[in-house]
Amino acid sequence: MANVVIIGGGPGGYEAAMVAAQLGGTVTLIEEAGVGGSAVLTDVVPSKSLIATAEVMTRVRRSRELGLTPSDPALSELQEAVRVDLAGINRRLLGLAEAQSRDIATSLAGQGVRIVPGRGSLLGTNRVLATTSSGDEELPADFILISVGTRPRELADARPDGERILNWKQLYNLTELPERLIVVGSGVTGAEFAGAYNQLGVDVVLVSSRDQVLPSEDPDAAKVIQDVFESSGMTIMSRSRAQSARRDGDRVILTLADGSTVGGSHLLMAVGSIPNTENLGLAEHGVALKPGGHIEVDRMSRTTALGVYAAGDCTGVFPLASVAAMQGRIAMWHALGDAVQPLELRSIASNVFTAPEIATVGITQQQIDAGQLAVRTVTLPLAGNARAKMQGHYDGFVKLFCLPTTGIIVGGVVVAPGASELIYSVSLCVSARLTVDQAARAFAVFPSLSGSISEAGRQLHNVNAAEL
Structure with a gap:
């Protein structure tokens, strides 16, 4: 039986583990934060849960055009009868994330996958070091998969403090709606959170360095979203680049490259992500990295080191959970000799969860x-x-x-x-x-x-x- 060691328990890692176990491999999955990775615990599952709640508020706000009005004559609009409990929303979505993580871990264990809580790194192309709270363990490996994901990128002069200046992983700590939320970055993450908080009734300022929000999306589609944002009261500052941010009591002051400032109660930095590929022994053992730190892979998820594969956002191929999962499956199908086809980029479907x-x-x-x-x-x-x-x-x-x-x-x-x-x-x-x-x-x-x-x-x- 082949020994398969997987470093990283996100969609690329846990889907690879399931395939490897199905094909008869002896599988060990090393995960530091929790099974499911950031996709389940701090990104996709909680953020899309927040967005689903925000969409309900929009339906409530527009209920009059559907013929729905309050039964209480003291209320003029149905939305006056509904209060947004952000603490309750965040408890629910984090609970959903934890439940999903447990379900995945239970499924993996049921298929015989050994889960090691800790951090993995390469000792070679056939050995992995698992660093855990109870000590180090060397694991033999016929095949290795790296699926370590990414983390939020930070600006040197706008470091998140977890209270007023936030990255998207820290938003779920909020217990009350921001009075005014400044969102820096109009890509997918920035647009999704800006849209969700706007729907929840927050005064949102979206700072975009481009002419239009969602610059990587279909331009006609992006125009629709920009028009919807602006018509719903969101302020969009186009062609504006963030320079620095600082706390001023209970306020945040964002300084732009042109010297102007924007004030708000909270600031969300959504300016991209960085692959978690440092200090894993990758380059030392023949795994080539791109200039930005992403792992070079081919369409079979192979790295430049024999027997070492990679999947997910750390490869920079396409930052989608569905793509990470497919890369992980392809890696194991290829490694363990099952029928396999290369990743086909032209058939990848993607979605932006705006409204x-x-x-x-x-x-x-x-x-x-x-x-x-x-x-x-x-x-x-x-x-x-x-x-x-x-x-x-x-x-x-x-x-x-x-x-x-x-x-x-x-x-x-x-x-x-x-x-x-x-x-x-x-x-x-x-x-x-x-x-x-x-x-x-x-x-x-x-x-x-x-x-x-x-x-x-x-x-x-x-x-x-x-x-x-």
């Missing part, structure tokens, strides 16, 4: 605009969808890309409530190389938001494709 959500898969608008591929496209505004009208949703769209001659679907964007669910059908089309006609001929429920995907396929119908 509305942005979901994408396949080729992007940026690639099309750069002339990398000629496509036909159609965009259907959500406001024309019957189900969206019934639910009071008007912001968003469905966009499909297909090849001009064959009609094969090569990508898509969904901006809508529940886009993370709706994108799956587009993802299937991209993965299976289905045509717009095949997508259009599949039945969609009426009324439904997914009906817009079917309609987009019909509008992209190419009569010439039938002759091929």
Whole structure:
């Protein structure tokens, strides 16, 4: 039986452990913070739980347009009857995270995986050192997987103190809503937290160094989110770069590069992440690192050291839990001789949990605009969808890309409530190389938001494709 040692218990690590155990390996998983890693304990699970609660408050706030008003005549709006208990919200979401971590640990133990609480490092390409509270242990390894994740990046002059200046891991310590929350960084993390706290009724200032929020997303989708943010009262400071931050009693003062300042009660720094690859013995034992510290891997999750694999955010491939999990599975399928295919980046679906959500898969608008591929496209505004009208949703769209001659679907964007669910059908089309006609001929429920995907396929119908 092959000895498999996995350093890091996030999605890349625990999914790899499950596959390795299934294939008959003797598996040891070393994890310092808790099974599930930051994705489960301090990132994906708690943040998306917070966002789910915030979405409910938005529905309450817009209840009048659905015909719902307070039964108490003393109240003019339904939202006046609802109070946001941030301490209770944070207790719930941290409880959910801990429960998910326990469930994963129980599942791993049930499959025979040994979990070692501690920190792992390489002693070679076939030996791992586990540093634990009870001492050091050397573990023999036929195969090693590194899945150590990342941590929030910090600015030298804006160090988080965990009270007023915060990174996204520290937000869950808050017990009361901020009076005014300054969010530095308009990428996915910054936009998601800014949107959630705005929905909860907080005065939010979003500081963005770019012209538009979510600069890496589909530009049409990002414009929808920016418009929604601004129309809901959020202040967006575009083309503004943070320089430093300091405490002034119960206030935080953010200084920008142009010398101007912004004041608030709390400040969230969301300026990217750094891979946790230091002091693991990687370079010393032949594991090549990129200039930013990420581990170099190929599409089979192999590093430059024989028998050593890597998965997850520490590889810098695609910072998604789903990608980390797939990288971990691929690594073990390859290492232990099972059937395997290389990671296919074109079929990766991603989602931004703003309101509305942005979901994408396949080729992007940026690639099309750069002339990398000629496509036909159609965009259907959500406001024309019957189900969206019934639910009071008007912001968003469905966009499909297909090849001009064959009609094969090569990508898509969904901006809508529940886009993370709706994108799956587009993802299937991209993965299976289905045509717009095949997508259009599949039945969609009426009324439904997914009906817009079917309609987009019909509008992209190419009569010439039938002759091929």
